[in-house]
Amino acid sequence: MGTRVLRTSLCDMLDIEYPILSAGMGPNTLGEQTGAPVDLVVAVSEAGGMGVLGGSGYSIEELRDAIREIKSRTDKPYGVDLLLPKNIAGIEEMAAMGAQELPLSQVIATLPEPYRAWIAQMRSDLDIPEVEIMVRTDTTTMRPQEAVAVCIEEKVPLFCAGLGNPGWMVEEAHANGIKVLAITGNTKNAKRMADSGIDLLVAQGHEAGGHTGRIGTMALIPPCIDAAYPIPVLAAGGIADGRGLAGALAMGCVGVWVGTRFLATTEGGASDTIKENIVKATDEDTIVSTMFTGKTLRAIKSSFHDAWAASGLEALPFPMQIMISSALFQGFMQANIADYIGGFAGQAVGTIHEIKPAGEVVDDMVAQAADILTKKLPDSVKAE
Ligand SMILES: Cc1cc2nc3c(=O)[nH]c(=O)nc-3n(C[C@H](O)[C@H](O)[C@H](O)COP(=O)(O)O)c2cc1C
Structure with a gap:
């Protein structure tokens, strides 16, 4: 029993041990470092989850350097998150x-x-x-085509589109062995993105930190799973511990995409x-x-x-x-x-009471979720 119950199809698809992805998080505002830097990516991937680089504030060259640094520091799979907005005003x-x-x-x-x-x-x-x-004027967000080209050249294991539909790059990504993940805040876009050939979809609820939609995580997940089927769905928004992970898996998700909890870690990029x-x-x-x-x-x-x-x-x-x-x-x-x-953060702040190493966050989440899912019906589960 134990952690084997957490082995979902996501683990097989991405070759990771636990179905936990640290979310791509860009800089808080101009001039701040990214919320999900190389240190966080390496720590989460080394702990058996998958770390995702927040690449939105980098220049094209910095993106390439960061990807190469990740490769030099871990053999584990990792992801890169970019914003692909439709219109870039001004x-x-x-x-x-x-x-x-x-x-x-x-x-x-x-x-x-x-x-x-x-x-x-x-x-x-x-x-x-x-x-x-x-x-x-040369960040990855302002030059999405070139930024995507870097990810393809570097053959990143997972490409994540934090904003916009990555359908236009899926074919080339797949030809290079790259999986593609997109994020949605509603069911209409879940269907549209699933139809565009992506491999994974994140359903991110209103509770989430950063850019967010209007539908709460609990109400968003079931219709997104139905709309995206057979594309597997990860849950995001308000998940900060093993209770959230167990809940997401019980609802039919293949994993979780967690932002605020990983931002408040030793390796998280926030000030x-x-x-x-x-x-x-x-x-x-x-x-x-x-x-x-x-x-x-x-x-x-x-x-x-x-x-x-x-x-x-x-x-x-x-x-x-x-x-x-x-x-x-x-x-x-x-x-x-x-x-x-203040700081960009989600409603999960209510569950976060200490800053700890990202590897410990993964370990604790895994242990608590495995414990819950191997019990019959849990009584109220309180934090330690
Ligand atoms: C500081 C911060 C920066 C973020 N920047 C990005 C980003 O650049 N790209 C993206 O896809 N999502 C971004 N997000 C959203 C996260 O990827 C994720 O969907 C969200 O944090 C999940 O909800 P949670 O914070 O409740 O875990 C950001 C979130 C935070 C808190």
Whole structure:
């Protein structure tokens, strides 16, 4: 008995021991390192799950370097997650400015006056510095075709599309022995993605950290499994321990895709302040807003959300809104104003009470889920 009960078809497909994937997590805002860096990928893959690199904020060359570093540090399979948005508002204008990198202040200067005025007002009211960072027009998100080409050349074992339908690259991926995973927040897209030839689908519920949809995980999984059949489904959103893993498997998922829990690990890419915020937060402390990126995104509620709501401004389309949030966020980080920092995270914060090594998270999840699934009907299962 024991951990053998956790061996699903996902383990065979990806050649991993346990059906646990650490989610691809990109940078919190411009200038921050990725949430799912090489260290986290290696730790999760070495522990028997599969680590997935958050590749959305990297340049094309950094992506290639990160993939090669993973290969040099582990023989275990791993994944790479990129965002493949349909429309990238403002990027042509930025590219027309003629550089691969632009000072953020230069991009901000092109925004409508009410946004510029609000940023200036916030800086003055809170006495935060204007931190100059470089906006890249050459990230993987801005150059999806080239980024995908790197993943194919490097023959990454699993390619994950965090945003958008990866149908256009599936054939080439398969020809190179690469499996393809897509993520959905509703049943309509589950069907569309399954029909496009992918190998795996993540059904990510409203509870999730980062970009998120409107349907709760529990209500999303059954219709997604039906719509995607026979493409296997992984559950995401609110899963932070073995109870969540056991629940997802019992509902017919082949595994789990876990973000917030792995962000708050020793190897997770969040800053120390954000990791502490995750540990301190309760299940009621997150909020969904378009303030950070222009798309609905769940983060720990902070005074930044209140100030944005009070501004009366409409969010700009993705990714231009990121310029606005980054212009201030970097100042909050530098001045270390914890009240305004929050951090991208899901409702699973209510289950996370300590920062520990990612390998331990995998071990604990496995032990608890195996224990639950080998019992008859469990009584209420309480954390240690
Ligand atoms: C800090 C952070 C960054 C994220 N960035 C990405 C990303 O770049 N690509 C992506 O596919 N999903 C991203 N997500 C969503 C995760 O991949 C995952 O679906 C989600 O975290 C699962 O829900 P959970 O946080 O409740 O575990 C991000 C989530 C967080 C918390």
